[in-house]
Amino acid sequence: MIALLYFVFFFLIYLPISIWVIRKSYQFAKANYQRGWLGGLVAALIMYNLVFWDWIPVILIHKYLCETEGGFWVYKTPEQWVKEHPEVLGQDWGNNFRIEAVRKDFGNRLQRNWFDSSIYKEISQRSEIDFTKTINRREIKIVDANTNEILFKSVNFSRIAPYKLWLSEPSQSEGPGCSKSANNGAVNEFAKMKKLVKGDKK
Structure with missing residues (x-):
């Protein structure tokens, strides 16, 4: 329709x-x-x-944000962290977690998913951050709760314009910083960590 x-x-x-x-x-x-x-x-x-009127500005802003702020960073590998915390070995974190809504403001949300008392995944979502109200920012961090140390994080920018097809996001975002691999980096590393903690070698 x-x-x-x-x-x-x-x-x-x-x-x-x-x-x-x-x-x-x-x-x-x-x-x-x-x-x-x-x-x-x-x-x-x-x-x-x-x-x-907003087509070219949105494309340029999105590309700039992806190239300057977007990406995936590893500050401590899953192997390093698990080695430093042998007490977690054998635990099955799975997909069961406790949700803590730190900030519920519309367009500026912050949520923590607690898998254990020592670690959580923090998801920050900010909507309509540009003057055209088209670009959203999403950041995922895996944090050591005891030290507040960020183990790894991903920052991605996406375009959401349901009524403007020419602004809809392509299959791969602008710039390497917002690529699919960078966007899923923190999630993939955390999945690896959960396997190490559980002792799953597959």
Whole structure:
């Protein structure tokens, strides 16, 4: 249904009106100033920015954030941490955890998933961080609760624009810092840690 509405709007309303406006502007500028191309160009820019004004800014901002702030960092490997904490060996953390909602503000949430008294996964979600209210920031950290030491973390930026298909995120985010591997880095490392703690060698 949404695809049909977009088709009707762009091809039956927006595009015909844009062509008509550009054509009229071209004819007016040519008749009065002998520069039809200039009138057509100005009209085309106006019609473009009526709908797509935020396209290029969002792409550039997203790319910049991914390249400068996005990524995956390991400060202590799962093997190192488990070696330093032999008391956790044999525990089955699995997918059972206690949820602590640290901050519930809409668009600025912070949640901790406690798998053991000594470690938790912290998920921070900030929505609409740019002036177009399109880009979201998500950070995942695995933290040693006893020392507050961050073991590893992932920071990713995504684009969410349900009513603007041209702003929807591609299969792989802009820049290596927001790639799928970087986005899932902390989760994958924690999965490895849970296997080490349990003693699962598979």
